[in-house]
Structures are given as structure tokens and as C-alpha cells.
Amino acid sequence: MPKQNITQFPQILTIAGIDSSGGAGINADIVTAFAHQVYAATVVIAITAQNTYGVQATDLLPPTIIEQQFASINDDLAIRAVKTGMLGDKLHVEMVATALEKYDFGPIIVDPVMIAKGGARLLTADAIMTIKTRLLPLATLVTPNLLEAEALVNFKINNEQTLIAAAKEIQQLGAQNVLIKGGHGQGHHVKDLLLLANGQYHILANNKLATQRTHGTGDTYAAAIVSNLATGMGLVDAVFAAKEYLMNTIKKTIIVGHGHGPLNHWAQAEGE
Numbered sequence: 659m660p661k662q663n664i665t666q667f668p669q670i671l672t673i674a675g676i677d678s679s680g681g682a683g684i685n686a687d688i689v690t691a692f693a694h695q696v697y698a699a700t701v702v703i704a705i706t707a708q709n710t711y712g713v714q715a716t717d718l719l720p721p722t723i724i725e726q727q728f729a730s731i732n733d734d735l736a737i738r739a740v741k742t743g744m745l746g747d748k749l750h751v752e753m754v755a756t757a758l759e760k761y762d763f764g765p766i767i768v769d770p771v772m773i774a775k776g777g778a779r780l781l782t783a784d785a786i787m788t789i790k791t792r793l794l795p796l797a798t799l800v801t802p803n804l805l806e807a808e809a810l811v812n813f814k815i816n817n818e819q820t821l822i823a824a825a826k827e828i829q830q831l832g833a834q835n836v837l838i839k840g841g842h843g844q845g846h847h848v849k850d851l852l853l854l855a856n857g858q859y860h861i862l863a864n865n866k867l868a869t870q871r872t873h874g875t876g877d878t879y880a881a882a883i884v885s886n887l888a889t890g891m892g893l894v895d896a897v898f899a900a901k902e903y904l905m906n907t908i909k910k911t912i913i914v915g916h917g918h919g920p921l922n923h924w925a926q927a928e929g930e
């Protein structure tokens with residue numbers, strides 16, 4: 659079907675899993691895009707049964723419906739930026755990489771989701787190599803947390819020197835820009851490292867907030883970055899603005915569930 663040549667509302671695509679409790683995965687991506695006045699389309703890879711205590715079950719969708727979701731979106735929408743989240747296993751990582759090679763959805767943000775907060779595996783161990791060989795070479799930005807970064811480089815990150823070394827090694831795997839998130843670090847401060855394509859880097863530092871209501875922080879961070887890119891922001895501004903939004907969603911907490919509760923995604927809209 660021919661696409662009409664009219665200016666389209668900013669649209670992003672999220673390729674990830676659904677969280678039955680609503681706070682992480684595709685659910686977090688959609689509400690984050692909404693809060694940024696950006697439209698979100700979805701390719702559902704996985705369905706999870708989880709809540710704020712942990713993940714009880716996961717299931718991956720069959721290849722045919724995944725391929726059709728990509729084709730349907732490509733035939734009609736004007737996606738400006740795309741993000742990947744929970745991809746499940748090697749086969750699904752391969753399918754997503756093949757689709758991202760085939761279709762132009764703009765800048766690609768790879769959030770290499772591996773293990774949920776409670777410890778449940780959201781990616782099989784053998785799929786980590788496929789992320790490295792197939793997805794990272796396509797990535798405009800990759801956003802591992804500390805544990806995911808360690809799994810990508812096979813060494814421990816325990817100081818700023820090893821943090822920078824890890825980011826450089828991940829960049830050498832093909833990702834243009836690298837954001838290593840420090841939420842899992844020890845101590846009272848969180849330090850995220852953003853290594854840019856030109857070799858410059860930024861440290862995004864903040865106090866660690868004493869809360870366990872952090873379900874979906876990684877997804878929300880990446881979804882805010884993608885949304886900002888879709889509205890025309892440059893990469894560095896997109897990351898800094900996303901971090902500010904994320905901090906607000908953690909600070910202005912809402913009480914939902916009894917464990918690692920979700921974020922307050924409309925925090926910024928309150929204008930406090």
C-alpha cells in the first residue's frame with residue numbers, strides 16, 4: 659500500500675516482552691512514550707507472568723506472528739526510532755536482527771535485557787553471543803546494566819577504569835555508542851557511563867535513592883531515550899533528558915504491589 663507523503667506524528671517501535679504486572683517491558687515503554695508525547699508501536703516477542711515479587715513464567719511467540727508484526731508496522735507506520743528489550747532466546751535474537759537489517763526504523767537502541775531484578779532469566783545464556791554478533795553491530799546505542807556489561811565482555815567491572823574498558827570493548831563489538839547503567843553498583847551513588855562514537859565520554863552521577871520501587875528502570879530509561887530521539891533530540895541530550903525523567907519517576911513514587919514496585923511514569927507531567 660503506498661504511504662501518503664504527509665508529516666507524521668513521532669512514532670517509535672518497541673520490540674520486547676509484555677509484563678503482566680504492567681511496570682516493565684513493553685508496558686513501561688508504551689507509557690514512557692506516552693509521557694513524552696510520542697506514539698508507540700509494538701512487536702511482541704514474549705509474554706511474561708510476573709509481578710513486583712518476581713517472574714513466575716515466560717513464553718515466546720512463534721516466528722510467523724513476529725515476522726508479520728514487523729511487516730504490518732513497516733507497511734503503514736513511519737517509525738523514527740526503535741528499541742529492543744526482552745528477546746528470550748537465540749532464535750528470537752536472530753529474527754529481530756534479521757528484521758532490523760531488512761526494515762529502516764531509524765536509530766536502534768539495544769537494551770540487552772538478560773536477568774530480571776528477582777533473578778529470573780529473560781534471555782538464555784547461549785543468546786548472549788548472538789546479541790554480540792548480530793545485534794550490537796546494528797546498534798546506535800546499547801544500554802547494558804553492570805551485570806549485562808560484564809556478561810558481554812567477560813570481565814568484572816569494579817572501578818572506573820574497568821567500567822571504561824568495558825564500554826570500549828562493547829563499542830568494538832559494533833555498537834556506535836554505549837551507556838553502561840550503574841544502578842546495580844555498590845555504595846550511595848549511581849554512576850552511568852556514556853561512551854560516544856567519537857571516543858568522548860560522560861558520567862551521569864546521582865545519589866542512590868533508598869527505595870525498592872525500581873521495577874522497570876532500565877526499560878523506562880531506554881524508552882525515554884528512544885522517545886527523545888524520535889522528537890529530534892541529539893543522542894547526548896536524549897540520554898541526559900531521559901535520566902532526568904527517570905529520576906522523577908523513581909522519586910515521586912506510587913504504591914502499587916508489595917515488592918519491587920513500578921515507577922510513576924507520569925511524574926514529569928505533574929510539573930512539580
Ligand SMILES: Nc1ncnc2c1ncn2[C@@H]1O[C@H](COP(=O)(O)OP(=O)(O)OP(=O)(O)O)[C@@H](O)[C@H]1O
Nearest residue numbers: 803839840841842848850866867872874875876877
Ligand atoms: N535506587 C535508585 N536510585 C537512583 N537511581 C536508580 C536507582 N535504581 C536504579 N536507578 C537508575 O536507573 C537506571 C537503570 O537501573 P539499573 O542499572 O538497575 O538498570 P536495569 O537493571 O536495566 O533495570 P531493570 O530493573 O529495568 O532491569 C540506573 O542507571 C540509575 O540511573
Ligand SMILES: Cc1ncc(CO)c(N)n1
Nearest residue numbers: 675676677682683744774
Ligand atoms: C517483560 C520484561 N522485560 C524486561 C524486564 C526487565 O526490567 C522485565 N522485568 N520484564
